[in-house]
Amino acid sequence: MASAPRSRHGDSDDRGDAAPVISLRGAAVSYGERVVWRGLELDVHPGEFLAVLGPNGSGKTSLVRALLGRQPLSAGTLTVLGRPAHKGGRHIGYVPQQAVLSAQAPVRARELVRFGIDGHRFWPRPRTGAVRRRVDEILEAVGASEYADVPVGLLSGGERQRVRVGQALATDPRILLCDEPLLSLDLHHQRAVTELVDARRRSHGTAVVFVTHEINPILGLADRVLYLARGGHRIGTPEEVLTSASLSRLYGTHVDVVRVHGRVLVVGAPDETAAPPHHASPGTHEWDGVRS
Template identity: 70%
Template sequence: MERADSLAPQPSTAITDRGDGARPVISVRAATLAYGDRVLWRDLDLDVRPGEFLAVLGPNGSGKTSLLRVLLGRQALTAGSVSVLGSPPHRAGGLMGYVPQQKALPAHTLLRARDLVRLGLDGHRWGLSLAPGPARRRVDELLDAVGALPYAATPVGRLSGGEQQRVRIAQALATDPRILLCDEPLLSLDLQHQRTVTDLVDRRRRLAGTTVVFVTHEINPVLGAADRVLYLAGGGFRIGPPEEVMTTDVLSRLYGTQVDVVRVRGRLVVVGAPDAAPAHHEARPNGGGPP
């Protein structure tokens, strides 16, 4: 089976109406999220279209992960409203896939890669699970789709960071979600694995029309895939196409110091950011507010 085919949705869940004129799959209105006196972001209006790849960027503590928690129905807004697929977030269920932040697993963990993906397939079910034969075939398809079938029987604690992320993506795709939420899936990965993980997510988006909300600190690996960028900083935000948000003027105001954005072979590259981060990384802002 070709990996590209196995990343496509199952026939029963395939969605055909994913044009720009379709209803937003995520709609946020006048949203504010605060913890006490600390406002993460205020008056956020956001519509995410079917099949769109939205990259969410910003410094630590700017509310990127909290935004995903809101979309998952695990965090209430301080003010405003949010709907997912036309309903409150907690009703989306299996229609949303979630790739959590990577956490190191002990080497002695007995859970195999296959077992982790199987939990995504029927771990949320009450009562009897899926029949062993069809479930195993589906797990193998998912592992093959992300290039993880060779280590299906390997305990996840013995896998490299890049290998673990492949397995987590397979787990998140187990229910053929219409929306895929990714929380820092590139964290602690080298550049090659960052590109591999981004390509896997984007291939699913292109083949299945899955909407992607991709939280990351690593700008450049996602710029070729992102339709829009949402940049959260200083209690505010900036949203638009990468070419509008990722500019020298905008990022210099966000960072509070000179940041240069240049184009190399058709790609945007951020250079000269604080702490002398490599060009393929996003340096952490030092408290600058939004423009």
């Protein structure tokens, strides 16, 4: 087994040879005859921040579903915290994609956070002082105390994602899975959400798997990148993966990676949702907070 990758940030180097919290060997996901990705060999260690990139249809959400125990592999093996992935695993926090909620939805922010503590159970639960204090501490930690009693459907996108991060942190996670948590957020709220996630990683050694179309808000945080495309993948540091040579080999066509004022722009990558891979036409992916 490969040793733990060294952090780019200097605060996780004590991971040493700690056992990985996620391990995939020869892993593949297919839907019928369509191979989403295969041959995936990946270890994620405590305190590591892994960014998962790629165009629509490349299997990013399928990876998250597999880690959550909701998507079986077509081949290979997957262990999470030393055991096969299974639904409802403890110590796994999950921040989902933004969902449209009715303004009449009765669930309040504090109740959503509480679900992270005692599960999505709607029968009567004891309202102990310890649980109330824990919920209040989490809401304060994510900056959501002022709207703790507001129905979630009335919150802005940024406010809602703060609460979702709080819900995920309530599980005291050793792994934090974030599936496109920055979609539809402005730059201010993107920064706030990424800072919350990174703060947990730094303070508790929580491993972060962060699926995103928008690499630039987390470019300075990611230790490694898993780039999925056309059934293939590349794994390495952002400097190793986000290059013209690396992505051109992955796509099998010329791709330019341009860095402008600290932002990354990928030009010429096929759009995998527009046509089958061998008919895909070149496109542009702007990794600057704009959907690719």
